[in-house]
Amino acid sequence: MKNKEEEYKEIFLAEAMSNFEEINRVLTQLEKTPGDKNTVHALFRITHTLKGNAAGMGFTGIAEMAHVLEDLFGEVRDGRISLDENMFASVFKGVDTLGNLVNAVKDNSEVKYKGIKTKLDVLLKRAKEDSKNTSHTVQESFQSFHAEAEVESDDSNAPETSATPELNNQVSFSDLVQVPVRKLDNLLNLVGELIIEKDRILAAQAGKGLRSNEYARLSRISSDLQYSVMDVRLVQVGFLFNKFHRVVRDAATSEKKNVMLKLEGTETEIDRNVLQVISDSMIHLIRNCVGHGIEEPEERIAAGKPKDGVITLSARSETDAVHIEISDDGRGLNYERIKQKAIAKKLITAEDAEKLTREDLSMLIFEPGFSTMETVTSIAGRGVGMDVVKRMLDSIGGTIRVASSEGQGTVMLLTMPSSMAVKASLLFELEREVYAIPLAYTESVISLYKSDIHMAGGGLVATHLGKNFAVVFLKDIFRSPSDTAAQSANTLQNTFAKIHPEEKLEIVIVSFNNRKVGIVVDKLLQQKEIVEKPLMRPVDKVKFISGVTILGSGNVCLVMNIPHLLNFIFGFSAGNKAARNFTLN
Amino acid sequence: MSDVKTSEAPAKAQRTLQIVVFKLGQEEYGLQIDQIKEVVITPTITRMPQTPPYIKGVANIRGNVIAIFDLEERFNLTRTQKEGNKYTLVVESEDVKLGLLVSEVPNTISVNPSDLDESVSIINDASTESNYIKGIIKSRDRLIILIDIFKVIDYEMSESIKKTVGAS
Numbered sequence: 001m002k003n004k005e006e007e008y009k010e011i012f013l014a015e016a017m018s019n020f021e022e023i024n025r026v027l028t029q030l031e032k033t034p035g036d037k038n039t040v041h042a043l044f045r046i047t048h049t050l051k052g053n054a055a056g057m058g059f060t061g062i063a064e065m066a067h068v069l070e071d072l073f074g075e076v077r078d079g080r081i082s083l084d085e086n087m088f089a090s091v092f093k094g095v096d097t098l099g100n101l102v103n104a105v106k107d108n109s110e111v112k113y114k115g116i117k118t119k120l121d122v123l124l125k126r127a128k129e130d131s132k133n134t135s136h137t138v139q140e141s142f143q144s145f146h147a148e149a150e151v152e153s154d155d156s157n158a159p160e161t162s163a164t165p166e167l168n169n170q171v172s173f174s175d176l177v178q179v180p181v182r183k184l185d186n187l188l189n190l191v192g193e194l195i196i197e198k199d200r201i202l203a204a205q206a207g208k209g210l211r212s213n214e215y216a217r218l219s220r221i222s223s224d225l226q227y228s229v230m231d232v233r234l235v236q237v238g239f240l241f242n243k244f245h246r247v248v249r250d251a252a253t254s255e256k257k258n259v260m261l262k263l264e265g266t267e268t269e270i271d272r273n274v275l276q277v278i279s280d281s282m283i284h285l286i287r288n289c290v291g292h293g294i295e296e297p298e299e300r301i302a303a304g305k306p307k308d309g310v311i312t313l314s315a316r317s318e319t320d321a322v323h324i325e326i327s328d329d330g331r332g333l334n335y336e337r338i339k340q341k342a343i344a345k346k347l348i349t350a351e352d353a354e355k356l357t358r359e360d361l362s363m364l365i366f367e368p369g370f371s372t373m374e375t376v377t378s379i380a381g382r383g384v385g386m387d388v389v390k391r392m393l394d395s396i397g398g399t400i401r402v403a404s405s406e407g408q409g410t411v412m413l414l415t416m417p418s419s420m421a422v423k424a425s426l427l428f429e430l431e432r433e434v435y436a437i438p439l440a441y442t443e444s445v446i447s448l449y450k451s452d453i454h455m456a457g458g459g460l461v462a463t464h465l466g467k468n469f470a471v472v473f474l475k476d477i478f479r480s481p482s483d484t485a486a487q488s489a490n491t492l493q494n495t496f497a498k499i500h501p502e503e504k505l506e507i508v509i510v511s512f513n514n515r516k517v518g519i520v521v522d523k524l525l526q527q528k529e530i531v532e533k534p535l536m537r538p539v540d541k542v543k544f545i546s547g548v549t550i551l552g553s554g555n556v557c558l559v560m561n562i563p564h565l566l567n568f569i570f571g572f573s574a575g576n577k578a579a580r581n582f583t584l585n
Numbered sequence: 586m587s588d589v590k591t592s593e594a595p596a597k598a599q600r601t602l603q604i605v606v607f608k609l610g611q612e613e614y615g616l617q618i619d620q621i622k623e624v625v626i627t628p629t630i631t632r633m634p635q636t637p638p639y640i641k642g643v644a645n646i647r648g649n650v651i652a653i654f655d656l657e658e659r660f661n662l663t664r665t666q667k668e669g670n671k672y673t674l675v676v677e678s679e680d681v682k683l684g685l686l687v688s689e690v691p692n693t694i695s696v697n698p699s700d701l702d703e704s705v706s707i708i709n710d711a712s713t714e715s716n717y718i719k720g721i722i723k724s725r726d727r728l729i730i731l732i733d734i735f736k737v738i739d740y741e742m743s744e745s746i747k748k749t750v751g752a753s
């Protein structure tokens with residue numbers, strides 16, 4: 001296997017080659033339909049991307065060349081340069097040189113590019129000088145005409161190069177193959193099937209009492225295959241992070257702030273689908289950093305900080321989780337404001353607010369409709385978003401934590417699975433059906449007697465290792481229709497009331513976001529790595545179940561959606577509380 | 586003889602309709618053959634929480650986990666046999682795939698399009714307001730109710746969306 005450096009180079013090359021081909025295609029199109037804004041925009045965008053990538057990889061030649069082309073297309077886009085035949089010749093030559101530079105990366109050969117670059121620079125400079133003299137419109141048109149004439153003369157001075165056609169005769173192939181994600185998904189699905197089938201065979205063999213190492217090779221190969229396919233789906237977070245330079249720049253410009261973006265750990269790998277899911281959330285968080293976190297330059301100077309705010313994105317992987325940290329050196333969270341806002345919005349009561357720790361207060365910003373910003377700006381302050389971020393992370397089994405110190409900045413830590421495919425899970429039985437809980441949510445498994453559990457108000461509580469936690473019977477939850485408004489006070493005690501006093505109960509303690517609940521199940525089965533599949537229509541609306549997996553027996557096992565379950569349980573008790581308050585008033 | 590004629594004539598004039606016929610309650614229902622993927626022996630069904638009673642649960646059919654519907658229960662028909670749902674009719678459209686429980690192996694018949702009466706307006710009670718009945722087929726002395734299964738499903742889904750919106 002090649003080292004990382006080589007791998008990046010390959011990826012860069014593949015991308016650069018496709019950029020180059022795209023430029024050629026679009027440029028040809030532009031030549032046919034000059035003045036088409038969209039094509040110019042496309043050219044600008046592609047060269048910009050290429051420039052960024054090349055600069056990131058340290059290929060200065062490509063970056064410089066792409067930069068000058070980008071500027072040129074920028075001027076064309078803004079109408080300061082109009083492309084005519086001769087201009088096109090120069091631009092094409094420039095693009096070809098760019099292609100040569102890209103190819104040269106492969107075999108480390110030298111390509112001369114200064115000549116054409118200087119020429120394009122000259123063209124650009126002229127155009128810029130023109131644009132300065134825009135006070136008289138009549139003169140402007142004359143000037144541009146004049147400039148064009150000059151360009152022409154400049155071009156005729158330059159010796160025509162015969163290199164261009166030769167270059168185009170060569171067709172180069174990239175060592176990388178681009179594969180649609182859809183195909184990869186399908187492949188992973190098939191591997192999942194294979195694993196399930198393998199499990200089925202192994203289960204059948206174990207039943208017959210044959211030696212299980214008969215199938216050791218099958219097991220090994222299938223698990224190797226699974227990890228290889230998962231590996232193919234991994235991409236570097238850098239691909240996403242690099243896109244944020246622009247996000248930060250745009251947000252900072254519109255807020256009139258000076259912000260720098262620092263990236264760390266860009267080579268950390270994560271499943272492409274996870275990356276896709278979090279990309280919108282990340283944009284949101286970063287914009288929030290610029291909008292809420294970083295102060296105005298004057299304020300920063302007054303606070304004795306450097307004028308430019310710094311946002312740092314850093315990623316690191318840990319066993320099967322990836323942590324992404326978004327930190328800024330801005331003003332930090334204003335806990336007093338959060339408190340007041342939360343009370344004003346009736347999210348918490350004034351007494352509760354005093355008891356909350358800073359961490360609890362930080363979590364309030366993820367409540368729907370919460371925003372401490374007084375004014376609504378274009379990028380932040382609308383009070384939507386943070387709850388969306390939270391929900392997005394919930395959906396993939398990720399978490400978010402916020403730490404902040406006033407005046408020094410805020411750190412947001414996102415933890416998410418590096419792969420969505422395989423989950424270690426705990427299987428249990430409930431009313432003869434098998435369910436799975438991802439181990440990421442299980443805290444411990446205990447068994448208690450009925451006498452250990454106590455009724456507290458409308459719910460149930462138990463104590464384990466000196467800690468109290470709520471207990472619910474999963475049966476009761478599944479039975480209570482989610483949409484009935486009239487919840488009798490002790491729906492959650494139904495099963496509890498019925499069971500025999502000496503019965504021993506199997507309890508799985510699950511936790512999510514510092515909320516802990518013990519759920520009572522019928523029987524605990526085993527721990528197993530499962531390949532979770534999404535629910536298909538029309539049952540995809542079932543919120544308690546996040547997906548399914550197929551067991552060795554061929555039967556379907558439902559995977560519990562713990563975040564939703566906990567939200568439901570706490571929403572349920574909050575609903576009861578609200579109802580009580582209502583009657584009291 | 587007249588039967589032979591009717592089955593021959595459309596072959597030349599217009600295409601015959603291929604209908605898969607199965608029994609629900611006391612009546613015969615039909616689906617157009619292109620909506621049906623296969624007929625399998627009903628696998629083990631895993632019940633699912635938060636679903637209406639006519640969704641029996643989900644089952645693994647050739648590696649695909651699909652929802653299993655009981656149309657008798659959906660249409661509030663008298664049950665044929667309690668334990669009789671031995672076969673599952675797998676229906677598939679572009680975006681949804683599901684199984685329908687049937688008590689016996691469905692048979693396929695070819696009908697003349699002119700035997701399909703699409704103009705019948707069936708009077709439904711208001712709660713099941715949806716036009717999933719495409720028409721009535723009169724074939725010899727049989728009466729087959731042709732349904733569009735995906736209309737049934739669409740209706741379910743819009744209902745469940747309403748519910749979730751109402752709940753939140």
